[in-house]
Amino acid sequence: MTGRARIAEAGTVSHSASRTLLAGAILLLLTAAGALAAPVRIVTAGELSAEISATGRTPVVLDARPSRDFRAGHVPGSLRVDWRDFSESRPGIASYLFGDPARWGLLAVDRASLLDRLRALGMSSSRPVVVVGDPSGWGEEGRVAWMLLYLGHPEVALLDGGFPAWAVENPGRIERDAAHAPSGDFEPEPQPDRRMRLERLRAAIAVGSVTLLDARTAEEFAGKRLRGQKRGGRIPGARLVPEASLRAADGLYVDGQTLAKLVGPLRPGVPLATYCTGGVRSALLAVLLEARLGIVAANYDGSLWEWGSRDDLPLETGP
Structure with a gap:
């Protein structure tokens, strides 16, 4: 039985087997998106x-x-x-x-x-x-x-x-005065695979060569709530992974197994991209994917503020 078939049948197997399948799902995620040594x-x-x-x-x-x-x-x-x-x-x-x-x-x-x-x-x-x-x-x-x-x-x-x-x-180690840093010498070297641009996303959607994760709320995903964008809804084919689900009840970030379950199975060799309203919530999702699972996802920083401004670009509404 293939990894995908096992994942599809996870709901009918024993609790012990479910844990084994979840571990397999994480491995599938890593293989599908190209795991790297995360910085x-x-x-x-x-x-x-x-x-x-x-x-x-x-x-x-x-x-x-x-x-x-x-x-x-x-x-x-x-x-x-x-x-x-x-x-x-x-x-x-x-x-x-x-x-x-x-x-x-x-x-x-x-x-x-x-x-x-x-x-x-x-x-x-x-x-x-x-x-x-x-x-x-x-x-x-x-x-x-x-x-x-x-x-x-x-x-x-x-x-x-x-x-x-x-x-x-560290209750005794809290400051209130602003600190001052010596000037740094950082030299940017942009990493294109970490950033999704509008035309690249549009082309990828047209040929089905991207898995898209939406980090907004279910209400926003359905098009029932807007946050400054001109149009509501979601980019076609997107999968909902709300930013609020990325933290446990104690405020800590979810672990790798939980994150893998939230994201679901990925297609081997298909790039992963994240978006939200303005590339903020989706950026957290992208960073956690890398930190917890070793997956480098491209964050679409323009997100729906940019995509929704274009009447020629599709949006879906409803559940």
């Missing part, structure tokens, strides 16, 4: 504390939470970063009223501007980066981590459980 990892609050305290290559810690949360308390030495500052057009009240949503999620193309902002954060290829978020957020930490991976940073990590996990583990 991204998940670190615990205890591990981050030890890395900060160690001599030598201390990590650059970036906090992707809203500014008010950062001011209320953050990991010592961390720097606040806002993913919107790295977009072609920064989403905000004014841009929602008068701007072009097609550009809100897209990563900025101005290399000089990107360099200045990244180096101001102390970014260097010789220092690992740990990105901090919050389970109550929208996966902003994933967007920052994905951006760094796409730009070629060799060592990126997410803090498991975000800042709340740090506060529980």
Whole structure:
């Protein structure tokens, strides 16, 4: 019996056999999407504390939470970063009223501007980066981590459980003053396989050569709720993997087995892509796929803000 057939019959076998099948499903995922030695990892609050305290290559810690949360308390030495500052057009009240949503999620193309902002954060290829978020957020930490991976940073990590996990583990190590980093020397080397562009996605859908994962809510997936895009619905053929399902009840990221079950079986040799509204929630999904399963998925940063702006591009609605 083939791996696919076994997975299809998983609901009729014993609990013990089900666990065996799930392990097989993970292996199928790795084979299908092309597992790589991932430059991204998940670190615990205890591990981050030890890395900060160690001599030598201390990590650059970036906090992707809203500014008010950062001011209320953050990991010592961390720097606040806002993913919107790295977009072609920064989403905000004014841009929602008068701007072009097609550009809100897209990563900025101005290399000089990107360099200045990244180096101001102390970014260097010789220092690992740990990105901090919050389970109550929208996966902003994933967007920052994905951006760094796409730009070629060799060592990126997410803090498991975000800042709340740090506060529980290290209640006496919380700062409120902003830190200042020495200028870094990071040189971007974009990795095209990590980023999906509109025309490439359109062509792949036309010939069935992509597996597409939607990281939004079921309500958005069905077209019942819009978040700034011009049209509602989903890109044809997409599979729903809500961003909210990527965390356990305690706020920690789900493990590899759980993630593999959420994603489902993949077709061998077919690339994997993720999207949402503006490439934020989908970026977290892409980063976790790599950290937990070794799968490099292409995040569509334009997502529905861009796709939905084009009347000539299809969208599906309904369950």
